[in-house]
Amino acid sequence: MGVEGIGAKVLRKEDRRFITGRGRYVDDMSVPGMKYAAFVRSPHAHAKITGIDTSSAEGMPGVIGILNGQQLQGDGIGNLICGWAVSSKDGTPMKMGAWPALAVGTVRHVGQAVAIVVAETQLQARDAAEAVMVDYEELPVVTTAVDALKEGAPQLHPEAPGNLIFDWELGDKAATDAAFSKAAHVTKIHIHNNRLVPNPMEPRAALGHYDPAEDHYTCWTTSQNPHVARLVMSAFYNVAPEHKLRVIAPDVGGGFGSKIYIYPEEIVCLWASKRTGVPVKWTSDRSEAFLTDAHGRDHETDVELALDADNKILGLRVGTIANLGAYMSLFSSSVPTYLYATLLSGQYDIPAIHANVKTVYTNTVPVDAYRGAGRPEATYVVERTMETAARELGISPAEFRRKNFIRSFPHQTPVIMAYDAGDFDATLNAGMEAADVAGFEARREEAKSRGKLRGLGMSCYIEACGIAPSKAVGSLGAGVGLWESAEVRVNPVGTIEILTGSHSHGQGHETTFAQLVAERFGLPVDNVQIVHGDTDKVQFGMGTYGSRSGAVGMSAIVKALDKVEAKAKKIAAHVLEADEGDIVIENGEVKVAGTDKKLGWHEVCLGAYTAHNLPDGMEPGLKEGAFYDPTNFTFPAGCYICEVEVDPETGTTEIIQFVAADDFGRVINPMIVEGQVHGGLAQGIGQALLEGTHYDDAGQLLTASYMDYAMPRAWDLPNFKVSTNETLCPGNPLGMKGCGEAGAIGSPPAVINAITDAIGNNDLTMPATPEKVWKALNAVA
Amino acid sequence: MTDVTITVNGREMKGSVEDRTLLVQFLRGNLGLTGTHVGCDTSQCGACVVHVDGKAVKSCTMLAVQASGSSVTTIEGLASGADLHPVQAAFREHHGLQCGYCTPGMIMTAVDMIQRHGSSLDEETVREELDGNICRCTGYHNIVKAILSAAGASQPQSIAAE
Numbered sequence: 013m014g015v016e017g018i019g020a021k022v023l024r025k026e027d028r029r030f031i032t033g034r035g036r037y038v039d040d041m042s043v044p045g046m047k048y049a050a051f052v053r054s055p056h057a058h059a060k061i062t063g064i065d066t067s068s069a070e071g072m073p074g075v076i077g078i079l080n081g082q083q084l085q086g087d088g089i090g091n092l093i094c095g096w097a098v099s100s101k102d103g104t105p106m107k108m109g110a111w112p113a114l115a116v117g118t119v120r121h122v123g124q125a126v127a128i129v130v131a132e133t134q135l136q137a138r139d140a141a142e143a144v145m146v147d148y149e150e151l152p153v154v155t156t157a158v159d160a161l162k163e164g165a166p167q168l169h170p171e172a173p174g175n176l177i178f179d180w181e182l183g184d185k186a187a188t189d190a191a192f193s194k195a196a197h198v199t200k201i202h203i204h205n206n207r208l209v210p211n212p213m214e215p216r217a218a219l220g221h222y223d224p225a226e227d228h229y230t231c232w233t234t235s236q237n238p239h240v241a242r243l244v245m246s247a248f249y250n251v252a253p254e255h256k257l258r259v260i261a262p263d264v265g266g267g268f269g270s271k272i273y274i275y276p277e278e279i280v281c282l283w284a285s286k287r288t289g290v291p292v293k294w295t296s297d298r299s300e301a302f303l304t305d306a307h308g309r310d311h312e313t314d315v316e317l318a319l320d321a322d323n324k325i326l327g328l329r330v331g332t333i334a335n336l337g338a339y340m341s342l343f344s345s346s347v348p349t350y351l352y353a354t355l356l357s358g359q360y361d362i363p364a365i366h367a368n369v370k371t372v373y374t375n376t377v378p379v380d381a382y383r384g385a386g387r388p389e390a391t392y393v394v395e396r397t398m399e400t401a402a403r404e405l406g407i408s409p410a411e412f413r414r415k416n417f418i419r420s421f422p423h424q425t426p427v428i429m430a431y432d433a434g435d436f437d438a439t440l441n442a443g444m445e446a447a448d449v450a451g452f453e454a455r456r457e458e459a460k461s462r463g464k465l466r467g468l469g470m471s472c473y474i475e476a477c478g479i480a481p482s483k484a485v486g487s488l489g490a491g492v493g494l495w496e497s498a499e500v501r502v503n504p505v506g507t508i509e510i511l512t513g514s515h516s517h518g519q520g521h522e523t524t525f526a527q528l529v530a531e532r533f534g535l536p537v538d539n540v541q542i543v544h545g546d547t548d549k550v551q552f553g554m555g556t557y558g559s560r561s562g563a564v565g566m567s568a569i570v571k572a573l574d575k576v577e578a579k580a581k582k583i584a585a586h587v588l589e590a591d592e593g594d595i596v597i598e599n600g601e602v603k604v605a606g607t608d609k610k611l612g613w614h615e616v617c618l619g620a621y622t623a624h625n626l627p628d629g630m631e632p633g634l635k636e637g638a639f640y641d642p643t644n645f646t647f648p649a650g651c652y653i654c655e656v657e658v659d660p661e662t663g664t665t666e667i668i669q670f671v672a673a674d675d676f677g678r679v680i681n682p683m684i685v686e687g688q689v690h691g692g693l694a695q696g697i698g699q700a701l702l703e704g705t706h707y708d709d710a711g712q713l714l715t716a717s718y719m720d721y722a723m724p725r726a727w728d729l730p731n732f733k734v735s736t737n738e739t740l741c742p743g744n745p746l747g748m749k750g751c752g753e754a755g756a757i758g759s760p761p762a763v764i765n766a767i768t769d770a771i772g773n774n775d776l777t778m779p780a781t782p783e784k785v786w787k788a789l790n791a792v793a
Numbered sequence: 794m795t796d797v798t799i800t801v802n803g804r805e806m807k808g809s810v811e812d813r814t815l816l817v818q819f820l821r822g823n824l825g826l827t828g829t830h831v832g833c834d835t836s837q838c839g840a841c842v843v844h845v846d847g848k849a850v851k852s853c854t855m856l857a858v859q860a861s862g863s864s865v866t867t868i869e870g871l872a873s874g875a876d877l878h879p880v881q882a883a884f885r886e887h888h889g890l891q892c893g894y895c896t897p898g899m900i901m902t903a904v905d906m907i908q909r910h911g912s913s914l915d916e917e918t919v920r921e922e923l924d925g926n927i928c929r930c931t932g933y934h935n936i937v938k939a940i941l942s943a944a945g946a947s948q949p950q951s952i953a954a955e
């Protein structure tokens with residue numbers, strides 16, 4: 013490795029603009045003539061719209077136009093869709109209710125957009141939006157999935173009787189039943205996985221600009237995948253033809269999944285720009301974000317684990333009810349199914365698994381992927397159950413896990429996934445050593461002497477990243493392929509632009525991706541520019557989510573670099589009159605191995621463009637593209653160990669230590685990887701201790717601001733002890749697995765296992781607030 | 794509409810604003826200083842922190858007219874020319890930012906914190922004083938590290954071991 017190559021801690025190239033206030037986020041953009049939008053939103057969770065009166069609003073200062081759902085439908089703008097078709101176990105297709113970008117007839121959650129107001133200033137737009145009079149006839153409301161399935165529950169969509177979207181299963185029911193009939197011990201537990209609000213710090217925003225002279229549309233949007241946004245808005249929503257629509261996602265202030273989806277607001281801003289003749293910008297405020305950004309998790313699950321007399325796992329049975337909210341968001345169907353049940357084998361050799369998942373409509377914000385997406389839910393199920401079983405049997409949780417680890421690879425689980433590589437003992441050992449598990453009992457005693465309760469909890473997670481082989485996901489119902497593209501453009505002076513379909517919204521791609529070039533050609537990362545986030549520059553790409561930018565996005569770059577390297581070598585061999593196989597490129601020089609014959613990298617590049625001395629028949633130029641379609645998912649795994657101290661007087665939990673021992677395969681920039689783990693841990697610990705999303709019976713979101721929704725603050729969190737082990741992934745050229753979500757996936761069960769260990773009561777739900785912990789403690793004390 | 798005169802990053806700026814205009818709206822909208830961000834509407838997140846007469850202030854909690862006559866420093870005015878302010882440099886050195894959205898507010902808060910505490914800053918104080926600044930990306934670990942480093946304070950054992 014060079015000083016800036018693979019494995020080097022290279023400081024981030026992108027930082028300079030962010031630390032000097034020169035980042036460019038969507039709300040920072042303006043175009044000549046731009047005006048501002050505000051949305052009229054439903055104050056009711058479920059109601060019929062009986063009238064919209066805009067007359068007084070229209071006369072207010074600065075108002076340019078007010079548009080509603082009927083006009084939107086009249087212009088042929090299509091309903092929002094879910095792009096992953098999942099069928100019920102009896103073969104019936106999922107039941108998708110209509111979701112117009114502006115409500116027509118019925119509203120189904122508080123915050124649903126009903127109309128858009130365009131005005132000269134943002135304040136004028138908001139004033140006028142408040143003056144739009146919408147008449148509603150309230151309908152009965154249901155907010156929990158369990159209630160929505162009951163007889164007589166309020167019905168949301170005529171398309172989905174009983175509010176059931178699908179009743180899906182995975183695995184072998186007969187084999188699982190047979191396993192349970194032989195069991196020496198069965199552990200049963202009910203799991204509640206709390207609804208979360210993603211809360212990237214940059215609220216969503218959209219700037220739609222229709223240019224009548226060119227009949228062309230531009231949309232600046234806070235997106236993790238601008239090309240997908242362009243495709244969906246043109247092919248499915250009919251907003252603009254694809255070749256006349258440019259989507260730009262500039263600097264984006266965090267996403268965590270919530271900026272994958274194409275939301276009503278960007279569709280409506282683009283359409284409204286054409287309708288009103290002015291560029292239209294909308295910026296969400298935080299209250300709107302709570303009411304409209306797709307939420308995450310929200311599962312109720314019953315689990316049963318069957319063990320033989322030797323404590324080996326025989327089978328696992330899981331029944332989950334997943335709340336998808338009022339409408340099916342873009343990938344909502346895949347999260348509680350193919351991203352969840354496929355990971356229920358965890359790190360363990362489980363011969364038989366059966367999972368049943370029911371997805372349900374309720375009068376709440378739509379639920380979709382949030383950091384981890386299905387895999388945190390699966391890990392929470394598996395790791396809470398493993399810990400519970402070990403406690404019931406009175407055996408060491410670590411040894412119980414170890415006894416059931418998968419040790420030979422590839423390993424085919426009963427739930428689709430074929431694990432390609434891993435070393436679960438290695439991360440368990442690393443975690444236990446870093447956490448000084450051996451010394452824990454002494455620390456517990458010491459805490460006791462101070463009147464405090466210490467607990468230790470672990471979680472051995474596995475997840476699936478790098479989503480995914482297009483053919484495989486296609487056969488499972490995905491509406492898109494999940495490859496990635498890259499283009500490497502070498503300039504005549506030898507500097508390089510890499511165009512990628514991945515999108516960075518905090519992940520540091522501008523640095524990590526440049527390190528591949530440093531590694532390959534020995535060029536400084538400063539000579540490399542990463543271009544992303546603009547559909548006019550990058551031809552196509554699938555974007556960033558599911559920790560896929562390394563394993564998939566960078567694999568595409570590697571393929572393109574292979575082609576560039578091959579052509580550069582051909583040119584050099586021709587000029588130096590050497591054999592192509594003898595050419596090596598290192599430290600910015602192109603040399604004939606074993607001789608002193610060489611060219612500067614820049615000389616080869618210039619030669620490619622002057623074309624004065626190229627091999628016969630070679631095209632001029634040095635620019636190559638590649639598409640990479642992964643061959644399998646990748647499987648990051650690790651061991652997280654949390655040590656807590658509970659104050660029995662108040663129920664307050666303090667995290668004394670948090671250890672993360674991960675296996676992400678090849679690490680390109682350890683500083684960035686550690687940062688990703690830190691951030692994931694903060695979100696996972698936030699879920700476990702702090703973040704609860706509450707609706708009242710009328711469907712009002714009670715936790716709709718930072719006064720009520722407990723975001724993790726600096727004082728809630730410890731310093732983290734993180735380390736990595738590199739078991740290379742055999743499925744991609746760099747051996748990478750992905751690191752973006754692990755922290756959020758592995759940490760919640762470790763925290764809850766630690767608290768339940770401390771208080772001696774296993775019956776505790778997330779978020780484990782002081783009140784709940786105090787009650788649980790006193791229920792057994 | 795009311796006329797305001799505010800010295801921003803050393804230059805006297807004049808404007809005419811609606812009385813309800815927040816300082817952050819004036820900075821971003823009227824002056825085009827988009828480095829100061831808005832992350833919430835309840836004065837909780839700290840993305841909007843600037844210095845008003847040398848003190849860290851959430852610019853979403855102050856009206857532009859209230860700031861008239863004051864001297865305001867934003868993130869754009871912190872570095873002197875090409876030289877980064879030591880706190881900016883420390884955030885980069887210690888990877889104290891990811892998406893960068895909370896970063897301007899974090900840095901302005903940190904500068905104020907260091908001015909008040911100097912090298913006597915410790916981890917607990919930093920974490921406590923970051924109460925009004927939310928970051929969703931970093932888990933704060935590297936932000937704490939960066940602030941202690943910029944203050945010339947010693948790192949806690951759990952961090953120093955890295």
Ligand code: FES
Pocket residue numbers: 830831832833834835836837838839840841842851852853854
């Ligand atoms: S925008 Fe000022 S505190 Fe959030």
Ligand code: FES
Pocket residue numbers: 213265266518889890891892893894895896927928929930931
């Ligand atoms: S760096 Fe993204 S919110 Fe702090």
